Amino acid sequence: xxxADDHPIGDRELLDRLRQGDDRAFSTIYQxxxxxxxxxxxxxxxxxxxxxxxxxxxxxxxxxxxxxLTSSENLAGLLYTTVRRKVLDVIAQKKVRAQYLDxxxxxxxxxxxxxxxxxxxxxxxxxxxxxxKLLPPKMRTIFEMRxxxxxxxEIAEALNISDLTVKKQVSNAIKIIxxxxxxxxxxxVLLYLLMH
Numbered sequence: 001x002x003x004a005d006d007h008p009i010g011d012r013e014l015l016d017r018l019r020q021g022d023d024r025a026f027s028t029i030y031q032x033x034x035x036x037x038x039x040x041x042x043x044x045x046x047x048x049x050x051x052x053x054x055x056x057x058x059x060x061x062x063x064x065x066x067x068x069l070t071s072s073e074n075l076a077g078l079l080y081t082t083v084r085r086k087v088l089d090v091i092a093q094k095k096v097r098a099q100y101l102d103x104x105x106x107x108x109x110x111x112x113x114x115x116x117x118x119x120x121x122x123x124x125x126x127x128x129x130x131x132x133k134l135l136p137p138k139m140r141t142i143f144e145m146r147x148x149x150x151x152x153x154e155i156a157e158a159l160n161i162s163d164l165t166v167k168k169q170v171s172n173a174i175k176i177i178x179x180x181x182x183x184x185x186x187x188x189v190l191l192y193l194l195m196h
Contacts, residue, residue, distance in 0.1 A: 011075040018066040026063055029075065034059075037083050044087045054090060058082045124181065131177045142166055143173040 009028065017025035034055065041058075042051040061082055069078075132140055132147075145155045152166045159166075 015069060015073055015075050018062070019069050021066065026059075026066070029062070029079075030059055033076065033079050037079055040080065041083050041087050044084075045090060050090055054083060054086045057086050061086075127181055128177065131180045132173075135173055135176060139169045139173050142169040146170050
């Protein structure tokens with residue numbers, strides 16, 4: 001867009017025309033400032049697609065805010081500010097997205113580790129229950145009482161047998177169960193905790 005004597009129209013007049021909704025004025029502003037604004041945004045983003053998006057949003061914002069602009073506005077300054085604000089928004093969103101993805105990855109890692117540990121522990125307890133049920137009845141009763149942390153003396157008195165018999169039955173139960181649990185993580189610790 002040029003004046004009658006073919007001199008380029010100034011920013012102030014372009015802004016006045018933009019305020020009146022003149023799309024030719026907007027087109028001239030776009031052509032005049034697109035390259036310099038692209039360069040400004042690209043230096044910060046270093047990504048062509050993001051830079052193009054920022055420019056598109058910035059010029060769209062200029063068009064929509066046109067009627068509310070004053071003739072005293074500095075067109076170049078206004079565009080620089082808009083582009084910069086939108087670039088910073090993109091950078092902030094990328095940071096938030098990166099932080100979110102990092103925390104999500106950490107959560108998934110932690111959750112999957114806990115799940116694996118939970119599955120191991122559950123499998124171990126299920127195997128232990130299975131093996132206890134296969135013990136001879138008297139041995140099973142003694143072992144179950146011992147698992148509930150009754151002392152050898154308490155078990156002996158409750159079942160009217162000697163402490164020595166209780167100890168022998170518990171020892172025999174462990175000998176039977178132990179080989180069946182060796183495939184599971186934590187079996188030795190479990191048996192130790194149950195028996196002490």
